[in-house]
Amino acid sequence: MILAGDVGGTKTTLGIFESQRAGILLKEEQTFSSRRYSSFETVLKAFLQDKTVKVDRAAFGVAGPVFSGRCETTNLPWLIDASQVSRQFGIPSVFLLNDLEAAAYGALLLKEEEIKWLQSGEPDPYGNRAIIAAGTGLGESTLYRKGANFRTMASEGGHCDFAPRTSLEIKLLEYLWNRFGHASYERVLSGPGLLNLYAFLKESGDGGEPSRISQRMEKEDPAAVISEIALKGDDPLCIRALDLFVSIYGAEGGNLVLKSMATGGLYIAGGMASKILPKLMDGTFIKAFQDKGRFSALMRRIPVGVILNEKAPLAGAAQFAFLNNDPAF
Structure with a gap:
């Protein structure tokens, strides 16, 4: 056994x-x-x-x-x-x-109904595959073929330096520097990271925090509260925080695919993915994933799927x- x-x-x-x-x-x-x-x-x-x-x-x-x-x-x-x-x-x-x-x-064992495809792409059965997962932290890994089997390459990519893409994200980087010294992707793409985004936007004047939300955050998991309220469309600040989270998530997923040349696809795992699936499916993730300049055409060929089986x-x-x-x- x-x-x-x-x-x-x-x-x-x-x-x-x-x-x-x-x-x-x-x-x-x-x-x-x-x-x-x-x-x-x-x-x-x-x-x-x-x-x-x-x-x-x-x-x-x-x-x-x-x-x-x-x-x-x-x-x-x-x-x-x-x-x-x-x-x-x-x-x-x-x-x-x-x-x-x-x-x-585990991704190699999944049935088709256990994956929700955000982008079908043109899968390469012999190509590398990449896995990214936001949860308590941010995890990343790569599958590469060795003979008849796939093997994995371990990574601590979640602790790599966060790279801003917009003027807003430059301000976010400065905010993270002031709070943590080192600003990694895990400081943004995780449960605690979503709360960091929410706090940053609140301090930036993007909106106030209603007492009903602050009271819930004191008693419940703040990231879960932000996600739930954002998906319901009940608060502009929560909506903005989740939107920024998913956009950066897509960008970093694209970074991982390029670094590992994962033509076999990107799998999104982790406890957060299934909970924010409607947001992952609205195009925000894929837009940022594909936005790679001269390599945007390649990114449109990469299958991207959410693992539904936790x-x-x-x-x-x-x-x-x-x-x-x-x-x-």
């Missing part, structure tokens, strides 16, 4: 998969609030305490850079060590991979463990 995990700053989902000749089959899963646990091992213990299955392989997609089987998670105070997990839980083979690598492997990273981690049992992988 395979133990797999999708380990994020907000939630951690663990699952048991059966390894079959044709692939993997999910048998059971459970989701935990990451911040309620002091370590990854305590989450694993809670999940496995009543399980009698024998796990021979495990793979965990983790939100952070992985070095030599270890990861200090970016948005959690956890140190995850594959060797320690192997010893503590008696699992012979344990793998750690970046969460966007897991999402990339369990794709979990399945992708399990698929990675499954493939690592194949000497040809």
